[in-house]
Amino acid sequence: MSSSISTLPFDETALVTQAKAGDAVAFSDLVSHYERRVFRMAKQITQNEEDAEDVLQETFLKAYSHLDDFQGNSKFYTWLVRIAVNEALMKLRKRRSDKTVPLDEPIETGEDTVAREIAVWEDDPEQLYSRDELSEILNEAVQSLKPAYRTVFILRDIEELSIEETAQALNLSISAVKSRLLRARLQLREKLTRQFRRKGDDAFAYL
DSSP: OOOOOOGOOOOOHHHHHHHHHTHHHHHHHHHHHHHHHHHHHHHHHHHOOHHHHHHHHHHHHHHHHHHGOOOOOSHHHHHHHHHHHHHHHHHHHHHHHOOOTTTTOOOOOOOGGGOOOOOOSSSSSSHSSOHHHHHHHHHHHHHHHHHHHHHHHHIIIIIIOHHHHHHHHHOOOOOHHHHHHHHHHHHHHHHHHHHHHHHHHHHHHHH
C-alpha cells in the first residue's frame, strides 16, 4: 500500500511540482488543502450551494487539465482563485438575465476626489442586533454589491488575500483593485448605516 504525502507538512511548491510531473496523490493533497476555501468563496459569490459545488468541481478539473499552464509566477491558490472566480461569474451570468459587469471592465471611481460624508453609527449595532442578525445583515449588504465590487471585497476582506494577490487572481491592476475595494467599502458603509439608523429609530419609537 503506497503511503500518502498528506501526512507531511503542507508544501505547496513541492506538491505542485509533483502534480505537474503526473503525481495524482500530490494533486489530491492540493485539492484536500484548498477545496473548503474554494467552495466557501464560490458560495459567497453565487449564493447557491449547488452552483458552488459545480464551481468547485470545475475549478479543480480545469486546474488539473491546465497544470502545465501554471508557471509559478503567483501562489497556486491565487491561480485557483482566478479559475474559481471565472467559473462563479459564469454561473451568475447563466442564472441572471441582467447584465453583469465583467471583471475587466474599466470603472471610473473618482477615487482621488471621493469626499462623502458617511453618517456615524450613533447606536452600537451590537446592542440592537444579535450576532446572527448582524451576520445576515452584512451578508445581504455584500450580496447587493455589483459582481465586480463584490468579488474584490470577498477576496480582499473576507478571504484576506493581499491587494497584490487579489490583483493577480482577477487579472487586474493594483490600482483597479484599490478603486473597486474603496467603492465596495463605501457602498457597504452607506447600506449598513441606513440599516442601523432604521433599527435605531424603531427601537426609540417604543421608548
